[in-house]
Amino acid sequence: MTGEFRQDEIVQEAIRNLFLGSVPERAEDLTSLWEQLDPTFQILPDVHKDGRIIMDAGIYHVVRFNHRVVRSFWIGAFAAWEGYRAVAESEDFPKVDLTRLRELVTAFEAAIQNDQSDEVPLPTGVPEPGTLPDEDGDPQGRAAAELSIIAVGWALLHEVRHIQHQQEGTSASVYDDTREARHREEFSCDEFATRFILDQVQRYSDENGDDPVIVRRKREMAIYFALFTLTLLAKDSWEVSDTHPSVQDRIDAVCRLMGNDRDETAQAVTYAAFVTLRALWPSAPMIVVGDRST
Template identity: 30%
Template sequence: MPEAKATGHDLPASHASPPTLIRGEPSNMTTEPSDRTIVLHLLRGAVPERADEISGLWSQYGHAVEVAPSTKGVTMNADASRIKFDTKTIDFFWLLGFSAWRAIEAYSPALVLAMLTGTPLDQALNIDSERGQYEFDYKQRIASAQSLIAAEQTPDVSWPTDVPEPTADRDRLGDNQRKAVFDLVALALAFALLHEFRHVMYCADNSAPSTLPEEEIGCDTWAREFMTSGLAAYAQEHGHDYVQVQQKRAMGIALAAVIIHAMTPTHAHWGNRQYPPIAERLTAMIGGYNLPPGSSFWPFTACLLIALMRQENRPLDIVAHSNQEMVEALLDRLR
């Protein structure tokens, strides 16, 4: 598996994945921070340049954060008075995030071949003689993560031996590759929680769009903007490379898009009264980034999208001359 180093600033481990947010029921001890405070710390750590702003909004809306008992399905929703999730859903973010990362080893050789030779992507995939086993392993991992949705609780599924247990201690993960995935999972989770917080704001202000699908897209767009605007001043102030910070945020949001896709029932992928077509949500999260052609965001996101297309047996007779062009073509094909 090709090593991928973390890009941009590292999230503080104490803020990126607090233990009660990752695994286990909330503690009743008065010395422990409340679940509401833990989520706030996660968001402040994920988007430090807007830490004061999110704290102010947290106080303004006064909503609760409810950690529900784990049950079958996915629990992550919000109304005017609270954000609600269960720990099994948080575990799903972790497991699918670490599993989806392996799309790089499954599909990047064919992606490189397609870029260098102008070969259609489906032909490049067929030329890669080693892809079969890597793809089989990848699909097994994704199936294991998907089984968590149907389970009552996390211990009911077989946890892959090479995927670390959820932890708030980033340094315990050892190698840089796992630390990079830790950061991206934390950013993906922050995106999802900001999405839910936007629902809180819409409900409390009585300002929601006229239809639920429009509201979903509005929440996605707001969460993306919250995580990606104002980066230039932050990077300059703290001595970070702006492009690397933007790239890392964008990669975290791309991972969130893949996780949200996996959480969405297949029958709702084309849209219904509650949700827009999943391709519209993916485009709202992934499309339109102004990153350099050489940014790692493009091949990373292309591999994630190729994996989605392969899972759905969609045609991949795409000729693209850059990773950015490939991402744009894949998003267009998903529609």
């Protein structure tokens, strides 16, 4: 049914656990945020009157998404990792084998186009969303899966910031405010999600004894993979619109937020992913290694 949705406590707990698993050091901040905003997360069906791809926020406390979006972020992370793997393991860059990447992109597009996003089985080697491959038996699959989870967290935090704007009275109305105001809000939401995931890395490392460089690298990669998935979702609609900045401008803005000292390994991995995507889609947005502030 197109009008059905779920917002029971199981859904709310699952989202809280996703955030806590992605940024455990922010537990107190998350509690405060929840007390302040009282957000409600709704899962909508894949076939809905409001569209096929649903991830939005409204009426001051509701964040909506559907299974199709979650599945898209999952496949998108595996596709990004595959782009990197294909380059890293190739002995001849001009002859990189992109067969597997094409298969994953095809699976991504099928998840978008089919009435039910899980209508077609995922490619061999890609588990169902939420299933973490064995770290020893499939370390690359495990990496892609973990990055996907944090990437979804980034996307949902973006929507939480929209709720915050609405409650603060600083939200840009689609009907009344200017295009520039709506774009500023989108950049603000990307910034909030990015900073929330990255700003307390040192605290996490101090509490868990992990190398902060490695922790930040993983989180930067997850944010890049979220942007990679947004690129896939926005195929042929990458340019600026009345409601959103261009995908390229959003990528550039997030990279600037990370600063000139953003992790080189995370940049290299993501650069390979975007380069291989451009081999399939030549006009796709791109991540630029280094500073793009000028």
